[in-house]
Amino acid sequence: xxxxxxxxxxxxxxxxxxxxxxxxxxxxxxxxxxxxxxxxxxxxxxxxxxxxxxxxxxxxxxxxxxxxxxxxxxxxxxxxxxxxxxxxxxxxxxxxxxxxxxxxxxxxxxxxxxxxxxxxxxxxxxxxxxxxxxxxxxxxxxxxxxxxxxxxxxxxxxxx
Numbered sequence: 600x601x602x603x604x605x606x607x608x609x610x611x612x613x614x615x616x617x618x619x620x621x622x623x624x625x626x627x628x629x630x631x632x633x634x635x636x637x638x639x640x641x642x643x644x645x646x647x648x649x650x651x652x653x654x655x656x657x658x659x660x661x662x663x664x665x666x667x668x669x670x671x672x673x674x675x676x677x678x679x680x681x682x683x684x685x686x687x688x689x690x691x692x693x694x695x696x697x698x699x700x701x702x703x704x705x706x707x708x709x710x711x712x713x714x715x716x717x718x719x720x721x722x723x724x725x726x727x728x729x730x731x732x733x734x735x736x737x738x739x740x741x742x743x744x745x746x747x748x749x750x751x752x753x754x755x756x757x758x759x
Contacts, residue, residue: 602699604660604691607672608683614732621756622656623749625725625740626700627688628663629675634723638740639679642725646686648750654730655753657686660700664690704734725749729756 603613623645627635642657649655661667667675672688675681681688689696704726725740727749736752738745 602691602695604689604696605669606683606687606689607669607676607681609669612687612689617656617658617728617732619654619730620656621654621730621753622658622728623725623753624658624660624704624728626660626662626722628661629667629671630663634741638723638725639681641740641743641746642686643679643681644743644746645750645753646682649753650682650685652757654757655685659686659688660696661688661690662696662700664693664696727752727756 601614603611606612623642625638625642627638629635639659642659646657661672667688667690669690672690676683676686676688700722723739723741725738725746726734727736727738729735735756736749738749740746
């Protein structure tokens with residue numbers, strides 16, 4: 600899953616920054632009037648649960664990178680209490696983000712349909728990725744019960 604994106608602080612982030620980490624990946628956009636706010640609030644619970652563990656990262660990829668530039672992502676992060684040490688809001692090339700979402704994370708809701716970066720991507724799924732970059736689970740990120748399960752599964756990866 601090679602990528603080169605920019606986080607809310609303007610730092611370049613690649614897959615190498617995640618070497619040996621367990622991480623949760625999701626997709627959002629700052630102007631989303633619906634599920635993204637709930638998704639963010641549920642991810643904030645994960646951030647709080649694992650704040651002291653540097654083996655855990657949260658990644659939220661913007662699906663509208665043309666408008667979600669680092670300054671806008673930082674404003675969003677400040678609004679929701681996102682800690683940039685544990686949670687990166689990522690932006691960059693739209694084609695790269697959409698390819699990563701669809702090819703590497705299988706994050707699209709309409710599997711099996713050919714889509715390009717011109718076809719909007721919007722999903723409430725969160726993906727749990729282990730230290731070896733294998734997908735270990737997919738969770739409905741707007742569901743408190745599913746996010747509870749996600750946190751239990753992170754614990755299992757931390758303490759096998």
